[in-house]
Each structure stands twice: as C-alpha cells, then as structure tokens.
Amino acid sequence: MRSDPVELVHRYRDPLDIEVAGLLCAALAYGRVDLFKPRLSALLEALGPSPAAVARDAKPAELLRRAAEFSYRMTGPRDVACLLYGAGRIQREHGSLGTFFAAAYRERKDLKQALAALVDELCAADFTPLLGQSGPTRRLKHLLPHPSRGSACKRLNLYLRWMVRGPDGVDFGLWDVPADALVVPLDTHVHRIGRFVGLTARKDLSWKTAEDVTARLRQLDPGDPVRFDFALSHLGISGQCASRRDARRCEGCPLKPICRFWS
Secondary structure, three states, rough: OOOOOOOOOOHOOOOOHHHHHHHHHHHHHOOHHHHHHHHHHHHHHHHHOOOHHHHHHHOOOHHHHHOOOOOOOOOOHHHHHHHHHHHHHHHHHOHHHHHHHHHHHHHOHHHHHHHHHHHHOOOOOOOOOHHOOOOHHHHHHHHOOOOOHOOOHHHHHHHHHHHHOOOOOOOOOOOOHHHHHHHOOOOHHHHHHHHHOOOOOOOEEEEHHHHHHHHHHHHHOOOHHHHHHHHHHHHHOOOOOOOOHHHHOOOOOOOOOHOOOOO
C-alpha cells in the first residue's frame, strides 16, 4: 500500500477517525501520489491522534491553525479547514459520516443519489467564519465534485470503497451499505486498462463510463464488483502496464490473454 493514500488511513483504529482521515486522504488525492502523500501525512500529524475529534469539536480558528502548513497545487489551508468543518457538522448532527451516508442510501436506494446527498451535506455548512462567504468555493467543489454533473467522482468513489467494502487489509468495511452497490473509482489507469481488456468502449472519464466498467466487473463478481479496482489501478500507477504492445513489459501480465494488443 506504499503507493496508495489509504496507507495513511490505516494509522487509526477508531472508526470515526478512519472516516474523517479517509475523507481527507481521498478528497486531496489528486495528481502524483509521491507529491500529495507526504503533504497528507504531515496534515494528519498536525491534526493529532484524533482527526474526528478535531473536526467535531474545534472552532474555525483552530481548524485553520491545524491546517496552516498544508499547501498542494490549488489547495490550501482554508480548503482543508472547510472539509473538516463540513465533516464536523455531520458528526454533530448525525453521529458519523457513515451513519448519514447509510441512511441516505437506504432512503434513496441509489448510490449516485446517496453520494450527491453526502456532497450536499458536506457543503451545506455556513463557511463564513472560514471563507468570509457562506457557500463553498470553487476549490472546495473541486475536492467534492457533485455526481449530478456527470463527473466520474473518482476520489469520492474511492472513499466509498475504503469505507464500505472489506475489511480485507486495504478497505475497512465500516459503513452499512452493500458492496454490490459501489461504483468503480474510475481514474485514467483503470479507464485505460479497462479499454484494453474490454471493460468499456467509452472514451470519456464520466460517471456513465464508471457505471459501464462496474457493470462488466459485476459479471465477474456480482457481490463485490469493485474489488478489482486496487489491482487494476496499481497495475497502471506502477508503470507495469504499457500503453502499447511491449513484449518485455507485457511478459507475465495476467491480463495479457484478454488484452486487445495480444488477443
């Protein structure tokens, strides 16, 4: 797991800390893992032994102080503080993020709609003490993309994978939502390899494409279709999977018999 942000979430044992740390590590996991992961590690250190307690109990000024050293591309301390502020509000009103999401899923019986409800709730806080405006900024919306706009919502679906499926040493299995409802966290690696092996013919990184890939994976495992995500993604992240026919790099690849470059 060294090349995956979920390794950082495994520092914690309390489910409340796991879900808050997981939200931060998933929402901020964009770009190169070797660049964002050290910054995430330092952020979690600044939050102390219980990120859930900080999110739930800290005042806005304290959230800003804790996040003061975080800087990664377009994301700064105020954006991190807003994530914590929104998560803390859900904790105070519903007990946990998982309790809120499970209730939203039971009510709607649709993962996309339940995820939309979670994003709406995270962004429903009055952010005036942090931003000088009540609503979320464009930068916060980048961290929390809304599924109704067609995005694949890769990082949010990754968060759901961590929280829902398992436990298996990678994912935690904390939330009371069926694993067969999950949608694959579609990134460029899963999409590229998915096209190579016939999981989708679609060319866009959209929610529809994520559903398309998930539907094909569901044929392999109806009860847990996204269990293949970790392996597919890291096959691409590691550079083992080339973007072309490459006899040396493709030798021994378990997907070679069904890859369009070789079949």
